[in-house]
Amino acid sequence: MMKPRLTIFDEPLLYTEGLSKLLDQSEIFTSVHICNCPQALAMILQEDPPEFLMISSNMLILTDLYKSIENITSNNKGIKIIIIGSDYDVIDIRKLFNKGIKSYLDKNSRYDEFIKSIQALLHNEIYICDHAKERMLNFISSEQEQTRAHMRDPLTKREMEILKLICDGLSSKDISEKLFISINTVETHRKRILLKLNVKNSVGVVKYAIENHIID
Template sequence: MMKPRLTIFDEPMLYTEGLSKLLSQSNIFSTIDICNSLEPLTKRLKDQPPEMLIMSSNMLMLTELCKLTENIISEHKNMKIIIIGNSYDVIDIRKLFNKGIKGYLDKNCTYDEFLKSINILLLNEIYICDHAKEKMISFISSEQEKHNPHIREPLTRREMEILKLICDGNSSKDISEKLFISINTVETHRKRILLKLNAKNSVGIVKYAIENHIID
């Protein structure tokens, strides 16, 4: 298998040259080129496009990085782009992935994580650094809490089934007959649903179901 070519679009020179030397020792790439401005990068992409491109937020504003990524990917669909960002927030990172990048690293990442990201991209997978991943997880959690401020933990499939039957006006006896389970089991599920939804009674359950479009 042929070794890929790499282009680094970043500055300052001292840092990029050091990075280039370190990467040369890793023996992953056939060639490593450095572009410290947009002009040589454009020429490189036109004359001899690399298989992998590392671009830094030092070089362009986020909106320009997004636009450049979009343009590059439209011309070179298989190029693997890694962005080294300045602690971008989750929405911006998602935007870059939508434009076609395959890897995202924050500037505070270690060289080991940087190497790991390269190896993962070479396996045709995507990579998000640990720091950004933690931000994504906490972002998703807070979004879920925003949409369901009263829900402590998600309802199970069986609890969702019972919730719908309660909303249809079924008694515990009706539910036990329909689902072939004991009334005690239905009551246990009902208590758990009330607890999870922070509801006092069936009215609270119905209100939750309507607000969250579980029933119309």
């Protein structure tokens, strides 16, 4: 397999030059090129696009970064983009992947993690650094907590009564006659039960009731 070429789009800082030297020694790439202005990058992408492109958040604000990635990926389908971000939010990182990046590293990521991301990309996988992955896991668990909090919105005594009758297979008309309430009232209770249990229909209600041992 031919070795890919890498272009680093970043300010010519000491760490960037140090990184390119380390990568030269690693012999992963046939060439490592540092590019530090948008015009030069545009020319490279137009004339001889590399297989790998690393973009630093030093160079573009987030909204411009989104646009830039969209343009690059639409014109260069095979290019693998690595973003070096500055502790971006989980939602921003997700959006970057949706736009077409293949790897996300934070600025505090170590060199060995950068190499791991390169190896993942060489195997056509995506890569997210450990620091960002931890933020994502925390974000997902807090989302789940919110969902659970919503699910804990308890059913009233009347809703529980109606839930059990739904599980017995009674129609809204049967329930209204049994409980001496109007069909409209039963329908309102039904809607609230579906909403609170986060289910779509009576089958979902029955499934929830069985799983939570409300009925046998």
